Amino acid sequence: MLMSNKTRPARLHYMAGTFRMLSPGDHVVCAVTGKPIPLDKLRYWSIDRQEAYADAEASNEAEARG
DSSP, rough: EEEEEEETTOOOEEEEEEEEEEESSSSEEEETTEOOOEEGGGOOOEEETEEEEESHHHHHHHHHHH
């Protein structure tokens, strides 16, 4: 049986302004909120921590934590 990428988290490598898919999937999980983020809606991430964030507020919270 073939596996579908639907409802499966992707593994990404985050770079400046873009990301590279390491493992296929349809979303990533926000490192702060735990919410799934569809790949077409992903706008915020940390290159240093290699984490994705659901929105600017979650990104700012991660930065404040250090």
